[in-house]
Amino acid sequence: xxxxxxxxxxxxxxxxxxxxxxxxxxxxxxxxxxxxxxxxxxxxxxxxxxxxxxxxxxxxxxxxxxxxxxxxxxxxxxxxxxxxxxxxxxxxxxxxxxxxxxxxxxxxxxxxxxxxxxxxxxxxxxxxxxxxxxxxxxxxxxxxxxxxxxxxxxxxxxxxxxxxxxxxxxxxxxxxxxxxxxxxxxxxxxxxxxxxxxxxxxxxxxxxxxxxxxxxxxxxxxxxxxxxxxxxxxxxxxxxxxxxxxxxxxxxxxxxxxxxxxxxxxxxxxxxxxxxxxxxxxxxxxxxxxxxxxxxxxxxxxxxxxxxxxxxxxxxxxxxxxxxxxxxxxxx
Amino acid sequence: xxxxxxxxxxxxxxxxxxxxxxxxxxxxxxxxxxxxxxxxxxxxxxxxxxxxxxxxxxxxxxxxxxxxxxxxxxxxxxxxxxxxxxxxxxxxxxxxxxxxxxxxxxxxxxxxxxxxxxxxxxxxxxxxxxxxxxxxxxxxxxxxxxxxxxxxxxxxxxxxxxxxxxxxxxxxxxxxxxxxxxxxxxxxxxxxxxxxxxxxxxxxxxxxxxxxxxxxxxxxxxxxxxxxxxxxxxxxxxxxxxxxxxxxxxxxxxxxxxxxxxxxxxxxxxxxxxxxxxxxxxxxxxxxxxxxxxxxxxxxxxxxxxxxxxxxxxxxxxxxxxxxxxxxxxxx
DNA sequence: ACAAGATTTGGAATCGATTCCAAATACTTC
DNA sequence: GAAGTATTTGGAATCGATTCCAAATCTTGT
Numbered sequence: 264x265x266x267x268x269x270x271x272x273x274x275x276x277x278x279x280x281x282x283x284x285x286x287x288x289x290x291x292x293x294x295x296x297x298x299x300x301x302x303x304x305x306x307x308x309x310x311x312x313x314x315x316x317x318x319x320x321x322x323x324x325x326x327x328x329x330x331x332x333x334x335x336x337x338x339x340x341x342x343x344x345x346x347x348x349x350x351x352x353x354x355x356x357x358x359x360x361x362x363x364x365x366x367x368x369x370x371x372x373x374x375x376x377x378x379x380x381x382x383x384x385x386x387x388x389x390x391x392x393x394x395x396x397x398x399x400x401x402x403x404x405x406x407x408x409x410x411x412x413x414x415x416x417x418x419x420x421x422x423x424x425x426x427x428x429x430x431x432x433x434x435x436x437x438x439x440x441x442x443x444x445x446x447x448x449x450x451x452x453x454x455x456x457x458x459x460x461x462x463x464x465x466x467x468x469x470x471x472x473x474x475x476x477x478x479x480x481x482x483x484x485x486x487x488x489x490x491x492x493x494x495x496x497x498x499x500x501x502x503x504x505x506x507x508x509x510x511x512x513x514x515x516x517x518x519x520x521x522x523x524x525x526x527x528x529x530x531x532x533x534x535x536x537x538x539x540x541x542x543x544x545x546x547x548x549x550x551x552x553x554x555x556x557x558x559x560x561x562x563x564x565x566x567x568x569x570x571x572x573x574x575x576x577x578x579x580x581x582x583x584x585x586x587x588x589x590x591x592x593x594x595x
Numbered sequence: 596x597x598x599x600x601x602x603x604x605x606x607x608x609x610x611x612x613x614x615x616x617x618x619x620x621x622x623x624x625x626x627x628x629x630x631x632x633x634x635x636x637x638x639x640x641x642x643x644x645x646x647x648x649x650x651x652x653x654x655x656x657x658x659x660x661x662x663x664x665x666x667x668x669x670x671x672x673x674x675x676x677x678x679x680x681x682x683x684x685x686x687x688x689x690x691x692x693x694x695x696x697x698x699x700x701x702x703x704x705x706x707x708x709x710x711x712x713x714x715x716x717x718x719x720x721x722x723x724x725x726x727x728x729x730x731x732x733x734x735x736x737x738x739x740x741x742x743x744x745x746x747x748x749x750x751x752x753x754x755x756x757x758x759x760x761x762x763x764x765x766x767x768x769x770x771x772x773x774x775x776x777x778x779x780x781x782x783x784x785x786x787x788x789x790x791x792x793x794x795x796x797x798x799x800x801x802x803x804x805x806x807x808x809x810x811x812x813x814x815x816x817x818x819x820x821x822x823x824x825x826x827x828x829x830x831x832x833x834x835x836x837x838x839x840x841x842x843x844x845x846x847x848x849x850x851x852x853x854x855x856x857x858x859x860x861x862x863x864x865x866x867x868x869x870x871x872x873x874x875x876x877x878x879x880x881x882x883x884x885x886x887x888x889x890x891x892x893x894x895x896x897x898x899x900x901x902x903x904x905x906x907x908x909x910x911x912x913x914x915x916x917x918x919x920x921x922x923x924x925x926x927x
Numbered sequence: 928a929c930a931a932g933a934t935t936t937g938g939a940a941t942c943g944a945t946t947c948c949a950a951a952t953a954c955t956t957c
Numbered sequence: 958g959a960a961g962t963a964t965t966t967g968g969a970a971t972c973g974a975t976t977c978c979a980a981a982t983c984t985t986g987t
Contacts, residue, residue, distance in 0.1 A: 266711075268973055279937040284975055294935060314712040315656070316973035318647035319942050326712070328690070334666040334675075343666075344695065356703060358660070358690040363676065371688060379598075380646040380658070484871055513875055520877075539816055543845055543875065545852075600943055611967040616945055624965060648943035651972050 267308040276304035287312060323382050327566065329359040329408075330372055331387035337538035338555045339387050342408055345559020346385055353567055355382075366390050376403055383566045386410075388451070401576075406566045408558060410452045411580050418569075418577040420562040422585040424453045427551045428460025430587050431533050432505055434549070436464065438594040440503035440531055442473040446490045446515060447507045448482040454507050457535065461505055473501040482507065487514020495522055502530060503593070509534035509541040512548050516592060520545075531593040537586075546591035554583050599640040608636035619644060655714050659898065661691040661740075662704055663719035669870035670887045671719050674740055677891020678717055685899055687714075698722050708735055715898045718742075720783070733908075738898040740890060742784045743912050750901075750909040752894040754917040756785045759883045760792030762919050763865050764837055766881065768796065770926040772835035772863055774805040778822045778847060779839040780814040786839050789867065793837055805833040814839065819846020827854055834862060835925070841866035841873040844880050848924060852877075863925040869918075878923035886915050 269287075273280045278297055285293045286301040293301075304310070318324045327350060331339045343359055350357040358381075362369040369390045376384045376399075383404040389396050393412035399405055400417035407419030435443060445461050448454035458475075465472050474497055476490040487506065491514065494504070506512035512534030516526050526532050526546055534541050537552035565577055589595070601619075605612045610629055617625045618633040625633075636642070650656045659682060663671045675691055682689040690713075694701040701722045708716045708731075715736040721728050725744035731737055732749035739751030767775060777793050780786035790807075797804055806829055808822040819838065823846065826836070838844035844866030848858050858864050858878055866873050869884035897909055921927070 266973095269975090270973080280974080281937060281939095281976080282935085285936090288975080292935060297935080311706070311710045313651070313973055314707070314710040315647045315650035316942090317975080319645070319651055319944095319973085320975045322942075324647070324712075333672065334691070335669060335672045337667060340665065340667045340693075344693070347693065347695075347700075351700070351703075356692075356707065358692050359666070360688075360690050361672075361676070361679065363679075368679075368683070371683075374643070375646070375688065378643045378646040484875055517875070517877070540875070543816055543849070543872070545849070545877065598943095601945090602943080612944080613946080613967060613969095614965085617966090620945080626965060629965080645943055648972090649945080651974095652943085652945045654972075 266313070267310040269310075269312070271308055272301065272304045272310050275308060276300040318379070322379075323570075324380065325354055326356045326358065326381045327383040327385065327563075328372065328375055328381040329357060329385035329387060330362055330369060330389070331359065332362055332364050332390070334359065334361050337540075338409065338536050338553055341555035342387070342559040342562070343385075345556040345561075346408070346563045347559075349560040349563035349567075353563075355563075355567075357385075357563075362388075362390055364390050373399065376405070383570050385562060385566065393452075404566060404569045406562050406569065408562045409553075409555075412452065416578050418565055419580045420558050420565065421453070421580060421582065422551075422553050422558075423582040424456035425460040425463070426582075427535070427585040427587075428457035428505070429464045430460075430585075431535070431549070431551055432461045432464035433468075434587060434589065435503040435505065435531055435533055435593060436468050436470070438527075438531065440501075441470060442499070442501040443470065443503045443505065444473045444494055444501035445475040445505045445507075446487065446494070446511055447475065447477050448511075449477045451482070451507075454482070457507055473499070478511075482511060484510050484514040484517075487511035488518045489514075491515040491518035495519070495524075500530065503533070504530060505533045507535055509536045509538045509544070509548055509550055512550070512592070513540050513544045516544055516546070516548070526592050527594045533593055537588050541588075541590070544592065549590045549593040550588050552586040552588050554585070558583050598645070599642040601642075601644070603640055604633065604636045604642050607640060608632040650711070654711075655902075656712065657686055658688045658690065658713045659715040659717065659895075660704065660707055660713040661689060661717035661719060662694055662701060662721070663691065664694055664696050664722065666691065666693050669872075670741065670868050670885055673887035674719070674891040674894070675717075677888040677893075678740070678895045679891075680888075681892040681895035681899075685895075687895075687899075689717075689895075694720075694722055696722050705731065708737070715902050717894060717898065725784075736898060736901045738894050738901065740894045741885075741887075744784065748910050750897055751912045752890050752897065753785070753912060753914065754883075754885050754890075755914040756788035757792040757795070758914075759867070759917040759919075760789035760837070761796045762792075762917075763867070763881070763883055764793045764796035765800075766919060766921065767835040767837065767863055767865060767925060768800050768802070770859075770863065772833075773802060774831070774833040775802065775835045775837065776805045776826055776833035777807040777837045777839075778819065778826070778843055779807065779809050780843075781809045783814070783839075786814070789839050805831070810843075814843060816842050816846040816849075819843035820850045821846075823847040823850035827851070827856075832862065835865070836862060837865045839867055841868045841870045841876070841880055841882055844882070844924070845872050845876045848876055848878070848880070858924050859926045865925055869920050873920070873922070876924065881922045881925040882920050884918040884920050886917070890915050 347357045396412040397414040411419035534548040534550040541548035679689045728744040729746040743751035866880040866882040873880035
């Protein structure tokens with residue numbers, strides 16, 4: 264059996280297509296009897312309005328899409344829950360797709376916004392250059408989340424990564440660290456800001472950074488181990504390491520422990536994100552908590568504004584407050 | 596400026612809409628000169644065909660959707676990469692959405708298949724009852740991945756969870772365990788199969804299960820800790836614990852270690868999935884590796900078949916081979 | 928019972944891309 | 958250069974839901 268159409272429903276209900284559509288869309292200008300007849304026909308035929316026809320006529324889809332390099336990150340996952348819940352409350356469906364860091368894949372997905380497959384886009388970790396993000400955001404309904412391009416025009420929601428890194432580095436210094444290293448990710452926008460904050464905290468304490476290492480490829484547990492191994496192979500050991508993520512910090516702690524050193528007595532380690540990894544680690548990690556869920560809700564709010572009020576176009580970045588979470592991987 | 600249409604392109608190119616469409620779709624019946632003029636107009640107007648209009652006319656979207664309870668699971672994430680890569684090779688875009696275990700949310704997303712927003716559906720961990728999965732799969736293009744409903748009609752790809760659990764339990768027994776406990780998840784279809792396999796391995800060795808515990812809510816690190824705490828509070832300790840996931844096993848190991856016992860000397864612990872958690876754990880976990888990426892590819896293949904050949908409809912389950920990975924959390 | 932007003936209804940036009948058919952043009956071959 | 962075939966083109970019909978307008982029906986007050 265082929266799919267039933269609004270015509271079929273009209274025929275079996277003995278009314279016109281106009282009336283069927285009015286029932287479908289809850290128009291008040293329908294008599295109770297018509298409403299019933301239509302409802303009956305819909306049930307009988309198991310009818311569903313075809314999305315493409317509706318979208319074509321209405322010129323919107325009530326769908327949004329989020330793009331992220333990968334979906335495993337707890338922060339992204341949590342932020343996307345926030346987006347999804349806020350979206351649902353406004354009648355939108357939110358979907359997500361991983362780009363795997365491939366420009367082609369990202370392009371293909373961004374095209375879904377260009378060709379009207381979705382009404383809006385949330386960018387978690389764009390692979391395209393900042394300039395392209397800016398161009399895209401000025402033309403269409405786009406909001407950035409977590410990783411924000413350097414641009415006056417595009418709008419984005421995140422924590423103040425620089426300040427957060429400064430806060431946690433200050434904490435390391437306050438607990439007695441004097442030779443601080445960092446394991447960072449210069450490939451990420453947020454990673455560069457965190458490095459900045461780290462260096463600022465050192466500068467304000469009149470300290471110089473000990474050897475800092477930056478990931479070449481992935482920024483994960485294995486990278487954390489490898490970079491820490493390199494760090495430990497150096498001639499003078501640091502007494503604290505600030506890692507750009509909890510996962511990397513977990514690798515760092517593991518490598519230090521395997522080398523027979525103690526955390527935090529010999530080396531303090533700090534992470535970032537307050538993901539479950541921070542709690543799984545032994546000792547548990549001092550880290551920065553991001554209000555990811557709330558960031559997602561706020562980001563959707565801005566996107567909704569952008570989608571529904573063609574005039575308005577927010578710009579710049581919006582910071583939500585982060586929180587320093589002190590655990591056993593740093594001295595007290 | 597409003598969006599350009601195929602009409603606009605036709606006008607500026609000085610050809611008919613038919614010709615524009617033919618160029619768009621790579622029809623060979625177009626002269627080189629027309630092709631060029633159209634290409635020029637498209638560039639000039641920055642034209643993109645509107646998805647809803649195209650989809651309406653073609654009666655398909657070239658999009659598929661995957662649903663999972665949550666996206667953080669490394670197995671799901673990896674399997675979805677497989678789906679995505681295979682889909683891309685066939686010109687499909689694949690999206691994913693988390694249901695958070697909410698029936699309403701799941702319903703809303705499944706409706707995207709019903710109303711033609713997508714051509715096919717991949718179900719990772721349905722919240723709806725098996726019976727509904729079966730009904731859905733017989734009517735529309737659906738394939739299950741990892742978690743498979745008990746149904747003859749619906750098709751699904753997974754490992755043989757029962758056999759895998761049997762394999763790893765046999766390994767525990769082979770290394771000397773005699774009092775085996777399990778920390779499992781009866782809420783999941785795969786969890787029930789794993790419990791079955793666990794019990795079968797015990798039975799064939801003539802052993803009785805020691806106290807087994809099952810999660811009430813989430814099946815995560817914290818649940819693993821809590822359930823292990825309960826287990827250790829019992830009067831007679833087991834000498835091995837089989838956990839239904841690496842994350843739970845990590846919680847289990849942590850709790851055992853914190854209680855001053857040693858893994859594997861006092862208690863051996865086995866996980867499941869071979870996620871990164873298994874390597875982050877100290878000691879690293881013996882576990883079962885799932886060929887998640889390949890499972891994803893295979894699942895998409897079946898889905899494609901279902902979407903394009905209306906007659907064919909695979910049924911039953913397809914198993915891909917798992918692998919026992921032996922690490923330090925069990926004796927050798 | 929009739930006019931004026933309110934409510935409900937039918938049906939055609941519309942959204943934008945695709946496709947089919949017939950017409951037009953180009954190319955062979957003798 | 959004519960006849961025939963092959964290539965290219967224009968344009969109308971189509972997909973299915975929504976919406977607007979005019980017509981029909983129902984209320985209400987007198």
